[in-house]
Amino acid sequence: xxxxxxxxxxxxxxxxxxxxxxxxxxxxxxxxxxxxxxxxxxxxxxxxxxxxxxxxxxxxxxxxxxxxxxxxxxxxxxxxxxxxxxxxxxxxxxxxxxxxxxxxxxxxxxxxxxxxxxxxxxxxxxxxxxxxxxxxxxxxxxxxxxxxxxxxxxxxxxxxxxxxxxxxxxxxxxxxxxxxxxxxxxxxxxxxxxxxxxxxxxxxxxxxxxxxxxxxxxxxxxxxxxxxxxxxxxxxxxxxxxxxxxxxxxxxxxxxxxxxxxxxxxxxxxxxxxxxxxxxxxxxxxxxxxxxxxxxxxxxxxxxxxxxxxxxxxxxxxxxxxxxxxxxxxxxxxxxxxxxxxxxxxxxxxxxxxxxxxxxxxxxxxxxxxxxxxxxxxxxxxxxxxxxxxxxxxxxxxxxxxxxxxxxxxxxxxxxxxxxxxxxxxxxxxxx
Amino acid sequence: xxxxxxxxxxxxxxxxxxxxxxxxxxxxxxxxxxxxxxxxxxxxxxxxxxxxxxxxxxxxxxxxxxxxxxxxxxxxxxxxxxxxxxxxxxxxxxxxxxxxxxxxxxxxxxxxxxxxxxxxxxxxxxxxxxxxxxxxxxxxxxxxxxxxxxxxxxxxxxxxxxxxxxxxxxxxxxxxxxxxxxxxxxxxxxxxxxxxxxxxxxxxxxxxxxxxxxxxxxxxxxxxxxxxxxxxxxxxxxxxxxxxxxxxxxxxxxxxxxxxxxxxxxxxxxxxxxxxxxxxxxxxxxxxxxxxxxxxxxxxxxxxxxxxxxxxxxxxxxxxxxxxxxxxxxxxxxxxxxxxxxxxxxxxxxxxxxxxxxx
Numbered sequence: 001x002x003x004x005x006x007x008x009x010x011x012x013x014x015x016x017x018x019x020x021x022x023x024x025x026x027x028x029x030x031x032x033x034x035x036x037x038x039x040x041x042x043x044x045x046x047x048x049x050x051x052x053x054x055x056x057x058x059x060x061x062x063x064x065x066x067x068x069x070x071x072x073x074x075x076x077x078x079x080x081x082x083x084x085x086x087x088x089x090x091x092x093x094x095x096x097x098x099x100x101x102x103x104x105x106x107x108x109x110x111x112x113x114x115x116x117x118x119x120x121x122x123x124x125x126x127x128x129x130x131x132x133x134x135x136x137x138x139x140x141x142x143x144x145x146x147x148x149x150x151x152x153x154x155x156x157x158x159x160x161x162x163x164x165x166x167x168x169x170x171x172x173x174x175x176x177x178x179x180x181x182x183x184x185x186x187x188x189x190x191x192x193x194x195x196x197x198x199x200x201x202x203x204x205x206x207x208x209x210x211x212x213x214x215x216x217x218x219x220x221x222x223x224x225x226x227x228x229x230x231x232x233x234x235x236x237x238x239x240x241x242x243x244x245x246x247x248x249x250x251x252x253x254x255x256x257x258x259x260x261x262x263x264x265x266x267x268x269x270x271x272x273x274x275x276x277x278x279x280x281x282x283x284x285x286x287x288x289x290x291x292x293x294x295x296x297x298x299x300x301x302x303x304x305x306x307x308x309x310x311x312x313x314x315x316x317x318x319x320x321x322x323x324x325x326x327x328x329x330x331x332x333x334x335x336x337x338x339x340x341x342x343x344x345x346x347x348x349x350x351x352x353x354x355x356x357x358x359x360x361x362x363x364x365x366x367x368x369x370x371x372x373x374x375x376x377x378x379x380x381x382x383x384x385x386x387x388x389x390x391x392x393x394x395x396x397x398x399x400x401x402x403x404x405x406x407x408x409x410x411x412x413x414x415x416x417x418x419x420x421x422x423x424x425x426x427x428x429x430x431x432x
Numbered sequence: 433x434x435x436x437x438x439x440x441x442x443x444x445x446x447x448x449x450x451x452x453x454x455x456x457x458x459x460x461x462x463x464x465x466x467x468x469x470x471x472x473x474x475x476x477x478x479x480x481x482x483x484x485x486x487x488x489x490x491x492x493x494x495x496x497x498x499x500x501x502x503x504x505x506x507x508x509x510x511x512x513x514x515x516x517x518x519x520x521x522x523x524x525x526x527x528x529x530x531x532x533x534x535x536x537x538x539x540x541x542x543x544x545x546x547x548x549x550x551x552x553x554x555x556x557x558x559x560x561x562x563x564x565x566x567x568x569x570x571x572x573x574x575x576x577x578x579x580x581x582x583x584x585x586x587x588x589x590x591x592x593x594x595x596x597x598x599x600x601x602x603x604x605x606x607x608x609x610x611x612x613x614x615x616x617x618x619x620x621x622x623x624x625x626x627x628x629x630x631x632x633x634x635x636x637x638x639x640x641x642x643x644x645x646x647x648x649x650x651x652x653x654x655x656x657x658x659x660x661x662x663x664x665x666x667x668x669x670x671x672x673x674x675x676x677x678x679x680x681x682x683x684x685x686x687x688x689x690x691x692x693x694x695x696x697x698x699x700x701x702x703x704x705x706x707x708x709x710x711x712x713x714x715x716x717x718x719x720x721x722x723x724x725x726x727x728x729x730x731x732x733x734x735x736x737x738x739x740x741x742x743x744x745x746x747x748x749x750x751x752x753x754x755x756x757x758x759x760x761x762x763x764x765x766x767x768x769x770x771x772x773x774x775x776x777x778x779x780x781x782x783x784x785x786x787x788x789x790x791x
Contacts, residue, residue: 083756086478107759111478191628201737257739258651260626389478390758397738404653404740410542413526414561417540422758425474427481 036063036070039325040095042085044312046075050345054338062332069325071097089113089319096320097329100141101203102310103382103392105133109140110386110430112318116140118327123334128372130309130379131351136430141313142330144339145348148375149208149307150295152268152286153275158294161187168297168377174244177299181253184274192255194248195273198403199259205396206382208277209245211298211306214380216241220395221419226385226431229419233395234412241301242408249403257400280371284347287367295370298378309379311348349375386429390422464772471765478759490766496559500525500538501552512551522553563767566738566745569657573664573746574725581665581725582672582717586710589676590702603677607670614667618734621663625649625735650736653743660731660744668724672717679713680706715786719779726775747771 041059045051052075059071074095076084082104088094089111100108108114116138124132124142133141158165161183166172172180184193197204210220217237221229232238248254255263255273268276269289278286286293298305314333316326339355342348343362349371350356361368382388398415402408423429471490475483505513505521513521529538538557544564546555558564592603609617624631627648636644649659683706691701729748732738738745738753747767755764 089478107478111480113478256651258627258648260623260628263628386478390760393753393757400737400739401741404651406741409524410526413530414542421540422760425760426476426479430480 036067037322037325039069039071039097039320039322039329041071041073041097041099041329042081042088042095043073043075043099044078044081044101046077048346051342054341054345057341058333058338062329065332066328069322069329071329085113092319094317094319096317096322097314097326098317099312099314100133101312102130102133102141102143103203103206103388105141105313105315106135106384107386107389108315109135114140114315115318115320115323117142117316117330118323119331119334123331126353127334127351128309128349128375128379130311130375130381131313133310133313133315135384141315142334143311143313143351144334145311145342145351146309146375146379147279147281147311148309148349148371148379149211149277149279149298150283150371150374151275151298152278152283153294153296154290155292155294157184157274165294166296166299168373171297171305172299174299174301178244181248181275185251185253190274191267191272192253193274194254195259195264195267195276195278196248196254197259197264197277198255198257198400199261199264201396201400203392205399206392207308208279209399210382210395211308211378211380212245212301213238213241214306215298215301215303216244217301217303219383220391221383221385221387223383226383226387227423227428229391229416233419234409234416237302238412239408242402242412244301245399246402246405246408250405256403280349280368281347283368283371295368295374297374305378306380307374307378308382309375310381385431387419387423387426391419394418394422464768467765467768467772470762471769473762475761475765476759477756477761486762490762491770494560494563494763494766494770496541497544497564498538498541498557500535500543500555500557501549502528502555503552520548520551520553525555525557562742562745562750563747565742566747566750566767569743569745570726570728570747572657573661573728574722576661577665577725578718578721580661581669581721582714584665585669585672585717586676588669588673589680590706592673593677593680603674606673609667610670614730615734617663617667618731621659622650622735625659625663627651651740653741656736656740656743660728660735664725664728664731668721672721675717675720676710676713679710683709711786715782718786719782722778722782723775726771 043055045055055073059073063070082101085094085098085100085108094113098108098114100114105114117140119139119142124139127142128146130146131143132139133143155165157163161180163180163183164172164176166176181193184190197208206220213219213233218235218241219232222232249256255267263272267273268278269285280295283293283295298307314330316323316330320326334351336350336352336355336358339350339352340358343350343355343359347361347368349368350359350362353372356362356369356372357364360366362372363369383391385391394415398411401411472485472487473483474486474490502522502525505523507513515521525535525538525543529535529541541557541559542561543555544558544561546553548554588606592599592606627633627646627650630649632649633646637646647655649655687705687709688701691705696704727748728746729752732744732746732749733752736744738749748771751764751767751771753764754760754767
């Protein structure tokens with residue numbers, strides 16, 4: 001990146017020289033020699049051809065639309081993307097434009113990897129709340145899509161067990177949900193009534209399961225102060241959640257941490273599981289396999305139904321000297337046309353109603369339109385704090401341990417201790 | 433020492449080893465000193481806060497260990513409360529340490545293990561249970577893997593050291609797992625160990641005509657570490673077989689002929705000719721296996737993530753998990769330094785035990 005800066009400096013000098021020459025030479029060179037400045041963009045989606053085609057299309061459209069900036073992309077596999085950014089930041093060679101996973105954004109903003117995004121408010125006015133990354137009351141990142149999780153099952157399964165079809169207005173209560181699982185278990189027709197996706201380790205745990213905890217009334221951390229988790233992650237509500245969670249595995253209602261990843265991918269399609277807790281990105285094969293598949297809202301465990309919000313978003317690197325160019329690229333990219341293209345290409349939820357209307361799957365009456373509403377009505381972002389990165393890890397381990405039979409109270413107490421020690425060691429992560 | 437081979441004029445030798453020494457210094461010795469320095473700070477992976485020197489605080493936190501005696505819960509009349517099965521009821525240590533001033537010192541500490549002693553409960557409490565569990569698992573792993581892997585490797589080496597047609601095919605087969613990436617091997621073994629329809633369960637089911645029920649090898653805390661040990665032994669045994677083999681081939685055939693003439697049995701030939709001839713090889717194999725076993729990481733990362741219930745936590749896995757996963761570089765460094773001291777101490781003891789007693 002030093003080379004790049006060096007190059008742009010050289011270009012600036014050349015530009016000045018040419019401008020001088022142009023002035024000296026009168027009308028000879030007027031305006032036509034403005035050299036474009038290079039902007040680098042890092043993206044997490046290496047290996048996905050459809051995704052690459054869309055992002056490349058946006059870049060070439062942008063480069064053709066104006067002559068000040070030339071954006072060039074470098075793609076990374078998702079698994080090593082965050083490590084690459086951290087390494088680049090330590091080496092002082094961040095690109096100009098970054099894409100960042102929503103819950104990680106505060107961590108990077110706090111560390112100075114990102115700078116606030118100067119983008120006009122009306123341009124993002126009708127964006128889904130989960131697609132806007134705010135930290136310390138400032139917008140740092142904006143997403144071209146969101147993701148949502150639903151309780152996937154089939155109408156025929158609901159009919160078979162005489163279950164009410166839950167709606168957004170009236171989701172299942174905890175009792176209805178538990179009774180449904182028990183009835184399906186009782187019938188013995190399925191290996192497990194519910195597939196939670198325990199095979200997907202990592203961010204899936206806090207993303208998919210902390211909403212259950214929130215629906216019980218607990219959370220990863222006290223969101224008023226972001227300095228303590230005592231009484232929130234180990235309070236009455238959290239203990240009730242923990243007992244319920246452990247029961248799912250103790251009573252063989254869901255496959256545990258040793259679930260085969262292949263079963264996670266195809267178990268519901270093969271009829272091993274009656275229901276699955278899964279995301280919109282997995283919906284297309286389900287729609288292809290069954291003609292009566294249903295995407296149901298999260299159950300309400302007492303404090304309202306909740307699902308996780310926020311997916312990958314674009315932001316401007318803290319190091320860049322060309323924040324204006326980076327911002328103009330992001331403004332260019334958050335166009336309904338491109339939001340719709342991503343949605344059609346890889347099944348993501350478009351960030352605006354306007355874009356949703358342009359898509360085949362999310363337009364009104366489309367097969368996945370329900371995800372848009374889920375995202376809009378039930379979506380809640382994960383704790384907005386730089387410490388989330390650690391809290392997510394602690395929560396993941398606590399959930400895995402409880403699923404494997406660890407004492408609920410002790411495990412949650414330990415999780416609280418670990419989170420609070422981490423906050424203290426980081427001098428409060430910038431929360432006053 | 434003045435006449436040591438190292439100091440005799442062999443400039444070419446030093447010159448030739450220079451690239452190797454430089455790389456080792458750059459990528460092993462320098463990072464070690466970094467780790468040592470960072471372990472005395474509060475260095476984070478991602479943070480705008482300035483790094484501070486904290487001395488031995490990180491070590492104190494990680495190594496803090498104490499013995500606590502819990503008195504049983506008594507009712508108003510002073511009799512010990514027992515549950516339906518007659519088990520004595522104790523107050524929860526964590527509740528005590530969070531509320532009782534007498535237990536203030538143990539706040540945030542957790543019971544590692546405990547035992548019954550008369551009418552009270554003795555508990556060993558630690559501030560960082562994951563470190564102690566990882567340490568115990570790693571030591572157990574080394575204690576099992578080092579002798580078993582070394583022994584099987586020697587057995588295989590003796591088998592493939594015979595002059596038979598096609599013996600090279602066997603050598604190749606035994607050596608093959610070493611060439612395959614450990615990550616790939618771990619992924620494959622995850623399928624083999626699968627609890628529902630894994631290869632191992634199918635095999636046991638067929639061989640025992642259904643008498644042995646399926647085991648969730650990696651999902652059960654009592655089998656997970658054993659499963660990883662078995663797979664690790666299988667994966668690297670070929671490498672050590674080759675080292676043993678090279679040792680076997682340095683033993684002069686005339687010694688065996690002499691033993692034969694003297695009327696030695698096969699066992700006697702092994703005991704008095706082969707084994708003494710393998711002395712230096714044995715030292716090498718044991719030290720190499722020990723060091724490799726202490727570095728247990730990829731299998732854990734791919735197969736279990738340290739679970740279930742911490743039964744497969746290892747020191748290196750914890751170092752990486754803390755340093756990168758939890759962005760706590762100083763925490764990862766502390767474990768690395770402790771691991772270094774441990775491996776160094778064990779290697780020195782091994783060297784001393786296997787020293788050449790003639791000189």
